[in-house]
Amino acid sequence: MGKWKSFLLVTVLGAVIWFLPVPAGLKPQAWHLLAIFVATIVGVILQPLPMGAMALIGITVCALTKTLTVPEALSAFADATIWLIVCAFLFARSFIKTGLGSRIAYMLMGKIGDKTLKLGYVLCISDLILAPATPSNTARGGGVLFPIVRSLCSAFDSEPGGPSARRIGSYLMVTQFQCNCITSAMFMTAMAANPLVTVLSKQVLNIDISWGLWALAASVPGIAALVLMPLALYKLYPPELKHTPEAKEMAALELKKRGPMTTAEKIVLAVFIGALVLWATSTITKLNATLVALLGVCVMLVTEVLTWKDILDDKGPWDTLMWMGGLVGMAGFLNKLGFIPWFAKTVSASIAGIAWVPALTILLVVYMYAHYGFASLTAHVTAMFPAFVAVAAAAGAPVFLAALSLGFLSNLCGGLTHYSTGTAPIYFGAGYVEQGTWWKIGFGASVLNMLIWVGVGGLWWKVLGLW
Amino acid sequence: MGKWKSFLLVTVLGAVIWFLPVPAGLKPQAWHLLAIFVATIVGVILQPLPMGAMALIGITVCALTKTLTVPEALSAFADATIWLIVCAFLFARSFIKTGLGSRIAYMLMGKIGDKTLKLGYVLCISDLILAPATPSNTARGGGVLFPIVRSLCSAFDSEPGGPSARRIGSYLMVTQFQCNCITSAMFMTAMAANPLVTVLSKQVLNIDISWGLWALAASVPGIAALVLMPLALYKLYPPELKHTPEAKEMAALELKKRGPMTTAEKIVLAVFIGALVLWATSTITKLNATLVALLGVCVMLVTEVLTWKDILDDKGPWDTLMWMGGLVGMAGFLNKLGFIPWFAKTVSASIAGIAWVPALTILLVVYMYAHYGFASLTAHVTAMFPAFVAVAAAAGAPVFLAALSLGFLSNLCGGLTHYSTGTAPIYFGAGYVEQGTWWKIGFGASVLNMLIWVGVGGLWWKVLGLW
Numbered sequence: 001m002g003k004w005k006s007f008l009l010v011t012v013l014g015a016v017i018w019f020l021p022v023p024a025g026l027k028p029q030a031w032h033l034l035a036i037f038v039a040t041i042v043g044v045i046l047q048p049l050p051m052g053a054m055a056l057i058g059i060t061v062c063a064l065t066k067t068l069t070v071p072e073a074l075s076a077f078a079d080a081t082i083w084l085i086v087c088a089f090l091f092a093r094s095f096i097k098t099g100l101g102s103r104i105a106y107m108l109m110g111k112i113g114d115k116t117l118k119l120g121y122v123l124c125i126s127d128l129i130l131a132p133a134t135p136s137n138t139a140r141g142g143g144v145l146f147p148i149v150r151s152l153c154s155a156f157d158s159e160p161g162g163p164s165a166r167r168i169g170s171y172l173m174v175t176q177f178q179c180n181c182i183t184s185a186m187f188m189t190a191m192a193a194n195p196l197v198t199v200l201s202k203q204v205l206n207i208d209i210s211w212g213l214w215a216l217a218a219s220v221p222g223i224a225a226l227v228l229m230p231l232a233l234y235k236l237y238p239p240e241l242k243h244t245p246e247a248k249e250m251a252a253l254e255l256k257k258r259g260p261m262t263t264a265e266k267i268v269l270a271v272f273i274g275a276l277v278l279w280a281t282s283t284i285t286k287l288n289a290t291l292v293a294l295l296g297v298c299v300m301l302v303t304e305v306l307t308w309k310d311i312l313d314d315k316g317p318w319d320t321l322m323w324m325g326g327l328v329g330m331a332g333f334l335n336k337l338g339f340i341p342w343f344a345k346t347v348s349a350s351i352a353g354i355a356w357v358p359a360l361t362i363l364l365v366v367y368m369y370a371h372y373g374f375a376s377l378t379a380h381v382t383a384m385f386p387a388f389v390a391v392a393a394a395a396g397a398p399v400f401l402a403a404l405s406l407g408f409l410s411n412l413c414g415g416l417t418h419y420s421t422g423t424a425p426i427y428f429g430a431g432y433v434e435q436g437t438w439w440k441i442g443f444g445a446s447v448l449n450m451l452i453w454v455g456v457g458g459l460w461w462k463v464l465g466l467w
Numbered sequence: 468m469g470k471w472k473s474f475l476l477v478t479v480l481g482a483v484i485w486f487l488p489v490p491a492g493l494k495p496q497a498w499h500l501l502a503i504f505v506a507t508i509v510g511v512i513l514q515p516l517p518m519g520a521m522a523l524i525g526i527t528v529c530a531l532t533k534t535l536t537v538p539e540a541l542s543a544f545a546d547a548t549i550w551l552i553v554c555a556f557l558f559a560r561s562f563i564k565t566g567l568g569s570r571i572a573y574m575l576m577g578k579i580g581d582k583t584l585k586l587g588y589v590l591c592i593s594d595l596i597l598a599p600a601t602p603s604n605t606a607r608g609g610g611v612l613f614p615i616v617r618s619l620c621s622a623f624d625s626e627p628g629g630p631s632a633r634r635i636g637s638y639l640m641v642t643q644f645q646c647n648c649i650t651s652a653m654f655m656t657a658m659a660a661n662p663l664v665t666v667l668s669k670q671v672l673n674i675d676i677s678w679g680l681w682a683l684a685a686s687v688p689g690i691a692a693l694v695l696m697p698l699a700l701y702k703l704y705p706p707e708l709k710h711t712p713e714a715k716e717m718a719a720l721e722l723k724k725r726g727p728m729t730t731a732e733k734i735v736l737a738v739f740i741g742a743l744v745l746w747a748t749s750t751i752t753k754l755n756a757t758l759v760a761l762l763g764v765c766v767m768l769v770t771e772v773l774t775w776k777d778i779l780d781d782k783g784p785w786d787t788l789m790w791m792g793g794l795v796g797m798a799g800f801l802n803k804l805g806f807i808p809w810f811a812k813t814v815s816a817s818i819a820g821i822a823w824v825p826a827l828t829i830l831l832v833v834y835m836y837a838h839y840g841f842a843s844l845t846a847h848v849t850a851m852f853p854a855f856v857a858v859a860a861a862a863g864a865p866v867f868l869a870a871l872s873l874g875f876l877s878n879l880c881g882g883l884t885h886y887s888t889g890t891a892p893i894y895f896g897a898g899y900v901e902q903g904t905w906w907k908i909g910f911g912a913s914v915l916n917m918l919i920w921v922g923v924g925g926l927w928w929k930v931l932g933l934w
Contacts, residue, residue, distance in 0.1 A: 007769070050775035053768045060761040070547050070755045078545035080537050288537045294527040301520045302474070308517035312786055315779040322778075 006048035014039030014061075023342070030337035032067045037330045041383045044323070045375055052319050055326025068333055076329035080290040081195045082321060085135060087293030088192065089317040091272070092139030094306045095130070098264040100272075101144035103255070104129060110251035116168055116239045119247055120230040123149060123172065124179035128226065131183040131190040132215075132279070133272050137377075137414070138422025139316065140190075141180035146426055149176050153432070155250055156241060160431030169432040171239035175230050177427040178415045178445045182229060184377075185411035185453075186222040188214040189279055192320065193378040195289070196328065197385060197407040203335050204386045205399045209407075211279050211289070217404050217464060221457035225449060232448055237441060264305045271296045271305075324378055331382045340386045347391045356396035360405070363388050363395075364454060367406055368446060371413035377421050381410045398467040405457070412449040416442045473515035481506030481528075490809070497804035499534045504797045508850045511790070512842055519786050522793025535800055543796035547757040548662045549788060552602060554760030555659065556784040558739070559606030561773045562597070565731040567739075568611035570722070571596060577718035583635055583706045586714055587697040590616060590639065591646035595693065598650040598657040599682075599746070600739050604844075604881070605889025606783065607657075608647035613893055616643050620899070622717055623708060627898030636899040638706035642697050644894040645882045645912045649696060651844075652878035652920075653689040655681040655756075656746055659787065660845040662756070663795065664852060664874040670802050671853045672866045676874075678746050678756070684871050684931060688924035692916060699915055704908060731772045738763045738772075791845055798849045807853045814858045823863035827872070830855050831921060834873055835913060838880035844888050848877045865934040872924070879916040883909045 017035035022028045040058030044051050062068040076082060095101035104126055113119045127145055134140040149172050153159070158169035184191035188198060188211045198209045261269070278285065278292040300306040311317070334340055351359050367388050374380040385406060392402035414421035418428035418438050428438055461467060484502035489495045507525030511518050529535040543549060562568035571593055580586045594612055601607040616639050620626070625634035651658035655665060655678045665676045728736075745752065745759040767773040778784070801807055818826050834855050841847040852873060859869035881888035885895035885905050895905055928934060 049768055052778070053765075053775045056761070057765045057768065060758070060765045063755070063758045064762065070758050071545065074545045074547060074550055074757075076545070077550070078538065078541045078543070080541060083541055083544070288530070290541075291527070291530045291537050294523065295531065298520075298524045298527045301516055301524065308520045308786075311519070311789075312782040318785045319775075319779055 003048045006043075006046040010039050010043045010046065010048065013042055023346075026342050027338060029067055030334070030339040030342070032065065033062065033330065033334055033337055034339050036061050036065070036067060037334055037383075040327070040330065041379055044327070044379045045373055047375065050319075051376065051379075052322040052326075055323040059326045059329060062330065068329075072333060073329055076332060077321065077325040079199075079325070079328055080288065081199050082325050082328065084189075084195055084290040084293050085192045085320055085324065086317040087290065087297050088135035088189070089139055089314060089320065090297050090300070090306060090311060091275070091293070092134050092136055092143050092316075093310055093314050094268045094271070094300050095134065096139075096143045097310060098262065098268050098305060099258065100261075100265040100268045101130060102148050103258065103261070103265065106148075106251040106254045109247055110255060111248075113247035113251060114243070114245050116171065116242050116244050117230060117234050119152070119168075119244055120172060120175040120234065123176050124183070124226055124230060127176070127180055127183045128186070132187040133189065133276050135189045135192055135195070136316065136320075136422075137180055137184040137191045137411075138426075140183075141176065141423035142426040145176060145180070146423075146430075149173065149427075150430060152247070152250075153430075155246065156244065158241070158432075165432045166240050168239045168241045168244070169430070171233065171237060173427045173430055173432045174237060174438070174441050175233050177423055178229050178233065178441075179226060180423050181412055181415040181421070182222060182225045182449070184414065185408040186215065186218040187211070189289070191377060191411050192324070193381040193410060194407065196324075196378065196381050197403070197410060199328075200331070200335075200381070200386050201389060201399075201403040201407075203332065204340060204390050205393055205403060207399050207403060209400070209403060213400070214404065214407070217457075217461060217466065218408060220460040221408070221453045224456050225452045228448065228452065229445065233441070233445075236444065237437075264303075267300065267303050267305045271299050274299075327379065327382045331386065335386055340390055343387050343390070345394065347387070347394075351391070351395060354395065356392070359395040360392050360397045360402060361454070363392050364405060364409055365450070368409050368413050368450065369416075371416050371420060374413075375419045377410055377414050380413065385410060401461055401466045404461070404466070405454070408453055408457070412446065412453065415445045415449070470515045473510070473513040477506050477510045477513065477515065480509055490813075493809050494805060496534055497801070497806040497809070499532065500529065500797065500801055500804055501806050503528050503532070503534060504801055504850075507794070507797065508846055511794070511846045512840055514842065517786075518843065518846075519789040519793075522790040526793045526796060529797065535796075539800060540796055543799060544788065544792040546666075546792070546795055547755065548666050549792050549795065551656075551662055551757040551760050552659045552787055552791065553784040554757065554764050555602035555656070556606055556781060556787065557764050557767070557773060557778060558742070558760070559601050559603055559610050559783075560777055560781050561735045561738070561767050562601065563606075563610050564777060565729065565735050565772060566725065567728075567732040567735045568597060569615050570725065570728070570732065573615075573718040573721045576714055577722060578715075580714035580718060581710065581712050583638065583709050583711050584697060584701050586619070586635075586711055587639060587642040587701065590643050591650070591693055591697060594643070594647055594650045595653070599654040600656065600743050602656045602659055602662070603783065603787075603889075604647055604651040604658045604878075605893075607650075608643065608890035609893040612643060612647070613890075613897075616640065616894075617897060619714070619717075620897075622713065623711065625708070625899075632899045633707050635706045635708045635711070636897070638700065638704060640894045640897055640899045641704060641905070641908050642700050644890055645696050645700070645908075646693060647890050648879055648882040648888070649689060649692045649916070651881065652875045653682065653685040654678070658844065658878050659791070660848040660877060661874065663791075663845065663848050664870070664877060666795075667798070667802075667848070667853050668856060668866075668870040668874075670799065671807060671857050672860055672870060674866050674870060676867070676870060680867070681871065681874070684924075684928060684933065685875060687927040688875070688920045691923050692919045695915065695919065696912065700908070700912075703911065704904075731770075734770050734772045735767065738766050741766075794846065794849045798853065802853055807857055810854050810857070812861065814854070814861075818858070818862060821862065823859070826862040827859050827864045827869060828921070830859050831872060831876055832917070835876050835880050835917065836883075838883050838887060842886045844877055844881050847880065852877060868928055868933045871928070871933070872921070875920055875924070879913065879920065882912045882916070
């Protein structure tokens with residue numbers, strides 16, 4: 001759709017909702033905020049302008065129409081979660097800059113990378129190792145691992161757009177991309193919107209999901225998915241090249257070329273382990289996750305592993321600060337002004353009589369596939385998570401079960417399309433997989449994930465006493 | 468001073484203050500915040516790391532020591548003033564990108580630029596015209612006008628570092644630099660820290676300085692200074708070339724080469740005039756200055772005069788957001804936790820018995836020349852303005868007089884050194900003026916400014932009824 005058509009659609013949509021009669025039991029202000037919010041989210045999906053611009057326009061309209069005050073509209077820019085994400089980008093930056101991220105991958109590859117399937121697993125394990133401390137799935141999957149995957153493809157003479165694409169490249173690209181979505185789901189600090197899931201769970205249900213609980217609940221279905229996904233893709237979308245003895249040699253060569261770890265790498269590793277330990281023990285130390293991340297960034301600044309110039313050169317943090325700050329601000333007030341509770345009450349009345357198990361299942365399926373309409377996991381979480389989790393809870397689903405299962409699906413849905421999350425355009429854009437195939441694999445992977453996470457996960461969460 | 472020495476000094480300084488006995492009547496928390504704040508400001512001056520890094524470390528230490536909570540430490544990132552400055556950088560960006568800024572300068576030059584002195588005035592008038600709507604003096608002086616000044620120098624065969632430097636270059640560089648400080652003082656929206664002056668005046672004295680009052684109070688001394696400064700420099704630091712008939716021709720050529728105004732320039736001009744009108748009438752419309760700026764940015768985004776990429780490519784906004792957000796947060800709590808009122812009470816007791824006129828005069832002189840120790844007008848304002856304005860008020864000086872005169876000097880002190888404000892390293896770094904000369908001129912200009920602003924200004928403010 002053209003820019004102006006999209007703009008017109010967004011504007012008309014917002015205006016129509018704005019001027020609809022305000023439903024009983026709702027403040028006009030809450031309804032008007034909904035109108036601006038829906039228009040902004042549709043704008044973030046259609047992108048007549050980039051997400052950041054749409055979010056900025058959204059909060060400006062909120063302030064201009066006095067739906068929110070200027071301080072309210074800007075409030076989320078001081079949100080600790082937003083700054084955790086900014087720090088996460090800086091962590092990822094230090095991994096990329098010092099080469100620590102690729103060194104870890106090469107080390108794993110050198111040990112067990114002689115078969116294509118193993119190679120797939122090694123890359124996924126690398127992703128898994130990096131996941132807890134790289135809250136941007138895009139930074140991790142796109143910044144650290146993609147360059148390795150891409151150079152591996154070339155090392156095996158597998159180039160995009162030709163007959164050699166299927167040798168190894170196509171397989172590695174889809175496997176790595178899908179597994180990145182799984183590792184994202186496994187830790188609160190493995191994807192930008194996961195802390196947002198916990199913030200919204202607190203806002204809507206008043207529950208505190210700790211880092212440890214998230215990781216524990218995700219561990220069994222996550223490991224099952226990471227074991228099955230590379231294998232399933234190996235069977236259903238096989239690489240032509242199945243044995244890769246060169247991988248070990250290549251990794252050894254790369255590691256030899258690099259020599260021993262540099263001081264910078266050691267510092268980043270120390271910060272990384274330190275942050276992991278502090279994040280994992282935050283319930284004991286009471287140290288705020290953002291404070292831990294800020295401390296890590298300060299250590300890297302003082303030791304000059306990361307310079308201030310690096311920070312300013314990196315556009316990710318600032319872009320994310322803007323669009324996420326704008327959306328989080330609006331989403332927060334959507335709840336504070338009473339829309340979310342009202343919506344949950346209304347929808348829950350309409351699914352009255354259905355037991356919570358089928359109700360939650362329906363909600364999970366709808367939540368997953370609604371992501372065809374989103375270009376950002378965060379936009380999806382911001383727009384749909386509060387309402388869906390509120391409805392699930394109202395239907396009688398145990399609150400932690402509802403919040404966590406929707407939280408996990410908030411990551412897994414990222415595998416559906418080539419625009420679903422930041423890593424998608426990168427891996428798709430490499431050109432090894434055609435769009436139709438990409439979507440079919442995305443759908444297949446989503447079904448596998450649903451079976452594993454809702455099925456195996458459901459049993460595990462029963463064991464944990466979440467329901 | 469070396470990086471590690473500076474770091475050590477900053478750390479020791481902070482630790483010494485921290486462990487000094489807390490003065491009676493002060494909460495330990497307020498004293499500890501002072502320790503961190505002073506160390507941060509000294510860090511911002513000595514810069515073992517860039518300002519943004521020092522500010523980030525400062526707020527992290529605040530949160531780590533529980534001197535401030537994490538939300539308190541981050542609070543200023545949602546400050547409307549901070550976002551006004553971010554928008555200002557984006558306004559400046561659009562001026563530079565579309566060429567509207569240099570077109571305005573060429574138009575003025577074409578009309579009255581045939582003599583060097585006139586040329587000096589034309590550049591200053593260009594600066595004055597841009598000043599109300601470009602709240603970054605660095606963006607205006609460095610981004611818009613410096614390229615014109617520098618190319619004018621070359622057009623007159625005046626090159627840095629050799630005997631031709633004095634032909635015209637040296638004169639134009641110091642004149643433009645000094646006049647930028649004067650225009651900065653003339654409008655609340657002409658320098659990044661000016662809105663901060665008003666915020667701090669509100670915090671400390673609970674007075675509202677409107678955009679209109681600022682401009683009115685600054686008008687007479689500002690115009691007097693803009694008339695006298697180019698002339699004084701012309702007499703005391705004369706250019707060798709005094710007649711410049713080429714300027715008119717060059718401007719005409721440049722304007723002809725460009726042809727008529729582009730649509731983009733027209734849009735920026737419309738936004739610029741619109742913002743000016745809305746800023747100037749904000750007391751009537753009740754439109755928040757930040758909202759006006761946000762609206763302007765949105766219009767430029769929608770019309771694609773400014774793209775989202777432009778915004779992310781520009782490092783100024785993000786750098787300033789970080790260091791100013793950090794410092795403003797700390798400075799705000801220095802007041803909220805009671806340090807500023809305590810300090811003002813203590814100092815005012817020590818100047819007890821002195822009438823407010825000599826007391827304010829002493830404060831103004833000390834405030835001006837303290838800037839030898841600062842590398843940023845904002846750091847100066849953040850560190851010294853609250854205490855000084857509180858002391859002046861406690862001594863009996865009329866509150867608006869005290870706030871405004873200190874506010875004006877917060878800009879004028881920017882002319883003292885080659886590191887005093889963002890424009891200084893740019894104009895000095897062009898290489899037309901030696902460091903010793905630069906400092907002498909800086910001191911001379913400061914004396915002239917003091918005489919004009921305190922003398923002529925004092926009379927004008929009497930007429931206005933400010934005292």
